[in-house]
Amino acid sequence: MSQSPLVGIIMGSDSDLPTMQGAIAVCEEFEVSFEVAIVSAHRTPERMVDYAKTARDRGIKVIIAGAGGAAHLPGMVASLTPLPVIGVPVATRNLGGVDSLYSIVQMPAGIPVATVAIGNAKNAGLLAIQILGTSDPQLCDRVRQYRQSLQEMVLEKQAKLDEVGYKNYEL
Known part of the structure; x- marks a missing residue:
């Protein structure tokens, strides 16, 4: 910093x-x-x-x-x-x-x-x-990476939902 x-x-x-x-x-x-x-x-x-x-x-x-x-x-x-x-x-x-x-x-x-x-x-x-x-281009790139991690997190949750079904999905 x-x-x-x-x-x-x-x-x-x-x-x-x-x-x-x-x-x-x-x-x-x-x-x-x-x-x-x-x-x-x-x-x-x-x-x-x-x-x-x-x-x-x-x-x-x-x-x-x-x-x-x-x-x-x-x-x-x-x-x-x-x-x-x-x-x-x-x-x-x-x-x-x-x-x-x-x-x-x-x-x-x-x-x-x-x-x-x-x-x-x-x-x-x-x-x-x-x-x-x-x-600050580097900071902007880090924001992009952060947003990409959010997308990946949602896709992982969807994969889990697909695998176990909504009745067995645990938060």
């Missing part, structure tokens, strides 16, 4: 860390440098502004922002930086993360935030890797 982080993985609270582990794992798997930080849009707004405004100068290329409930972090960060921001809606106790999803996906025109499924930080990590791959 390079010294300067390429991906910023931020979250509104430490309680979001278990959800964000998926993005961390993907960055580690693809050997892409990253940083992890707690940056609350509501409790530390000045920190959020500073993080978003300095990310590009610090070498960050993509920001993944996880947030639950009101989920303002991804959108507010996107409004403060020219970098791509990927929002991860974090599941909540009361509404299961639908509130987070709606908050992140309903950005006004001109301030886009890419949004993944509720709790799916792994896909956010993969999207960040794909974005980085647009300017």
Whole structure:
């Protein structure tokens, strides 16, 4: 991994860390440098502004922002930086993360935030890797290899299903 982080993985609270582990794992798997930080849009707004405004100068290329409930972090960060921001809606106790999803996906025109499924930080990590791959041919090739491994996995499962039949298929 390079010294300067390429991906910023931020979250509104430490309680979001278990959800964000998926993005961390993907960055580690693809050997892409990253940083992890707690940056609350509501409790530390000045920190959020500073993080978003300095990310590009610090070498960050993509920001993944996880947030639950009101989920303002991804959108507010996107409004403060020219970098791509990927929002991860974090599941909540009361509404299961639908509130987070709606908050992140309903950005006004001109301030886009890419949004993944509720709790799916792994896909956010993969999207960040794909974005980085647009300017890194080796990383793009690794994404292709990863996708090929997914295809092979499905074909192996189909072969097993063909062999044992659906009644005897065990997950």
